[in-house]
Amino acid sequence: MKEIRRKSLLYKSGVEYADYCINHVEGCSHGCRYPCYAMMMKKRCGVIKDYNDWVKPKIVINALELLDKEIPRLKDKIKVVHLSFTTDPFMYKQPEVADLTLKIIEKLNRAGIRCTVLTKGIYPKELTDKNRFSRDNEYAITLVSLSDKFHQQFEPGASPYRQRIKSLKYLHDKGLKTWISMEPYPTMNLVEQDLSGILNEIRFADKIIFGKLNYNIKASSFQNNKEFYDERAKEVISFCQKNKIDYHIKYGTQATEDRSTEEIFRQDDMVSSYPEPVYIQV
Numbered sequence: 234m235k236e237i238r239r240k241s242l243l244y245k246s247g248v249e250y251a252d253y254c255i256n257h258v259e260g261c262s263h264g265c266r267y268p269c270y271a272m273m274m275k276k277r278c279g280v281i282k283d284y285n286d287w288v289k290p291k292i293v294i295n296a297l298e299l300l301d302k303e304i305p306r307l308k309d310k311i312k313v314v315h316l317s318f319t320t321d322p323f324m325y326k327q328p329e330v331a332d333l334t335l336k337i338i339e340k341l342n343r344a345g346i347r348c349t350v351l352t353k354g355i356y357p358k359e360l361t362d363k364n365r366f367s368r369d370n371e372y373a374i375t376l377v378s379l380s381d382k383f384h385q386q387f388e389p390g391a392s393p394y395r396q397r398i399k400s401l402k403y404l405h406d407k408g409l410k411t412w413i414s415m416e417p418y419p420t421m422n423l424v425e426q427d428l429s430g431i432l433n434e435i436r437f438a439d440k441i442i443f444g445k446l447n448y449n450i451k452a453s454s455f456q457n458n459k460e461f462y463d464e465r466a467k468e469v470i471s472f473c474q475k476n477k478i479d480y481h482i483k484y485g486t487q488a489t490e491d492r493s494t495e496e497i498f499r500q501d502d503m504v505s506s507y508p509e510p511v512y513i514q515v
């Protein structure tokens with residue numbers, strides 16, 4: 234894997250209620266074609282050339298060094314660190330990325346900083362090691378379908394759905410807090426699927442976030458877009474209430490917004506605003 238060096242790693246989100254984040258890889262071999270918001274931003278800023286460039290990730294080789302300098306300076310200000318918004322911390326079949334991610338989480342936890350982690354990869358079992366990782370971390374997967382066809386078309390490099398769920402369930406069974414990001418949920422003209430079937434597979438999770446698909450012409454032009462998302466959001470709410478699962482519906486998904494659940498997922502909106510990290514190609 235190619236390497237880059239950066240001048241800084243930990244950054245505060247531009248959103249006032251969010252906290253700190255780390256993106257220790259540039260690009261992502263999952264190559265999501267919803268499209269990927271992070272890829273669009275990087276392209277717009279001239280950091281990457283195109284999709285082919287994006288799917289060849291570059292690891293931040295001095296990430297741990299940077300953390301050693303930044304943790305003492307920022308420690309008292311940080312409540313939680315999120316990995317990651319513009320890449321995937323447990324990128325499927327990229328052991329170098331997973332290895333670095335584990336070292337980063339361990340370093341942060343040893344400094345008393347807890348982490349939230351979101352992936353479309355597979356969680357390693359090491360995360361249950363109480364001597365290395367905090368029990369206060371939260372682990373999440375993105376899951377918007379169980380269809381192999383959808384996977385091939387829209388998340389070609391990401392982990393298979395069943396394996397992804399299984400690795401999260403493992404962490405849950407070991408007493409760790411787990412949640413699901415059902416975002417960006419596709420419209421029916423992209424994939425015909427049964428939402429209740431997906432929800433049943435993830436009923437063990439502590440929290441679910443549900444959100445619509447943006448930036449996709451086919452989804453936006455879907456005739457019943459508004460009604461479709463409003464109905465699906467209601468289905469998620471009813472499922473979560475019945476099964477005593479916390480939930481949050483992302484803004485713009487439902488006809489009527491409910492801000493009372495915002496606190497549960499106060500970090501999700503961070504993706505909408507992130508500064509460009511300073512980096513040097515090596």
Ligand code: SF4
Nearest residue numbers: 261263264265269320
């Ligand atoms: S996993 Fe996330 S960062 Fe990676 S390509 Fe997909 S949407 Fe983009």
